[in-house]
Amino acid sequence: MSIFKLARANVRTLEPYQSARRIGGKGSILLNANEYPQQKLYMLRSSNINRYPDCQPKEMINRYAAYAAVQPNQVLACRGADEGIELMIRAFCEPGKDAILFCPPTYGMYSVSAETFGIEYRTVPMLDNWQLNINEIFAKLNGVKLIYICSPNNPTGNILNKHDTRKLLDMTYGKTLLVADEAYVDFYPTASITSWLKDYPHLVILRTLSKAFALAGLRCGFTIANVDVIQLLLKVITPYPLSLPVADIAEQALSDEGIRQTSKRIANIKANRDFLMHELAFCPCVRLVFPSVSNYLLVHFDPAYGVFKNLWNQGIILRDQSKQTGLADCIRITVGTSLECKSLIAALKALRC
Numbered sequence: 001m002s003i004f005k006l007a008r009a010n011v012r013t014l015e016p017y018q019s020a021r022r023i024g025g026k027g028s029i030l031l032n033a034n035e036y037p038q039q040k041l042y043m044l045r046s047s048n049i050n051r052y053p054d055c056q057p058k059e060m061i062n063r064y065a066a067y068a069a070v071q072p073n074q075v076l077a078c079r080g081a082d083e084g085i086e087l088m089i090r091a092f093c094e095p096g097k098d099a100i101l102f103c104p105p106t107y108g109m110y111s112v113s114a115e116t117f118g119i120e121y122r123t124v125p126m127l128d129n130w131q132l133n134i135n136e137i138f139a140k141l142n143g144v145k146l147i148y149i150c151s152p153n154n155p156t157g158n159i160l161n162k163h164d165t166r167k168l169l170d171m172t173y174g175k176t177l178l179v180a181d182e183a184y185v186d187f188y189p190t191a192s193i194t195s196w197l198k199d200y201p202h203l204v205i206l207r208t209l210s211k212a213f214a215l216a217g218l219r220c221g222f223t224i225a226n227v228d229v230i231q232l233l234l235k236v237i238t239p240y241p242l243s244l245p246v247a248d249i250a251e252q253a254l255s256d257e258g259i260r261q262t263s264k265r266i267a268n269i270k271a272n273r274d275f276l277m278h279e280l281a282f283c284p285c286v287r288l289v290f291p292s293v294s295n296y297l298l299v300h301f302d303p304a305y306g307v308f309k310n311l312w313n314q315g316i317i318l319r320d321q322s323k324q325t326g327l328a329d330c331i332r333i334t335v336g337t338s339l340e341c342k343s344l345i346a347a348l349k350a351l352r353c
């Protein structure tokens with residue numbers, strides 16, 4: 001008997017998200033998942049793990065709300081921004097009826113989450129300057145419950161024009177929710193649109209501790225929205241999404257001292273990004289480096305050099321983007337330590353075609 005046959009049809013055909021960990025790669029220089037390159041030691045302050053945790057640990061929510069300059073009742077903590085993406089579909093989309101829409105090239109989980117729940121997804125490719133094609137989105141809005149946008153956008157590194165985002169909010173009022181993925185906004189805070197929540201009941205913002213806060217392994221993210229949205233999400237979230245150790249460490253990372261350390265990390269990453277940007281221009285294999293406000297760079301390479309595979313074999317693991325809409329021969333490179341950046345540049349300069 002085939003168990004496979006018993007699975008839901010959309011799950012049988014589902015291609016799971018190709019995470020950096022799933023793709024694998026052996027090496028000492030991991031620049032493929034936009035993680036922070038160095039560890040920090042945390043101590044657990046509590047040991048009452050015989051008890052269930054609060055669904056929404058209060059102190060952690062209060063601290064994140066203060067950090068994001070919103071009210072605590074506008075914040076929902078979840079297992080990474082990835083769970084935020086999924087909770088929105090669980091709460092708002094009916095299979096066979098509703099659709100989601102997003103604009104490639106962008107983050108890969110929007111389509112995977114939609115497929116998991118049997119929800120149709122529509123795409124409207126970005127314009128050549130990687131801004132939203134507002135007219136085309138408007139033309140495809142019928143039946144769309146959620147629009148996912150990402151700013152700064154992964155993997156292109158640019159921010160979306162706020163004027164366009166506002167147009168999108170005005171055209172979707174009362175029909176469609178706009179989910180703004182701000183996973184990288186800590187690297188470029190003026191791109192955030194959290195201050196718009198008071199004007200737009202259908203605006204939802206996703207945040208994470210995985211990137212600038214250097215806690216990808218913790219699995220902690222936040223959904224920020226008006227109270228009505230948060231209340232609906234609380235209906236569909238699991239009873240105990242965050243373990244006690246997660247809440248404990250997140251609280252420490254969100255203390256005044258924790259936030260100061262995050263600011264220092266961000267400054268360090270920006271300095272290394274500038275170094276990379278400058279040096280990449282002198283590598284013969286590089287055709288174009290796209291400007292980025294984030295902790296990664298998207299680079300267009302000359303395919304004759306076989307950059308991805310050659311560096312993979314040397315233990316320098318990058319993220320191939322060539323299958324994404326409009327990104328043939330492009331690779332995304334996470335900004336690592338200054339030593340990692342130097343090793344990367346040396347390896348690229350040594351490549352011959």
Ligand SMILES: *Cc1c(COP(=O)(O)O)cnc(C)c1O
Nearest residue numbers: 080081082107154183208210221
């Ligand atoms: C990394 C990333 C996420 C997921 O973050 P987690 O909090 O680790 O689940 C979501 N959106 C974008 C654009 C990302 O790059």
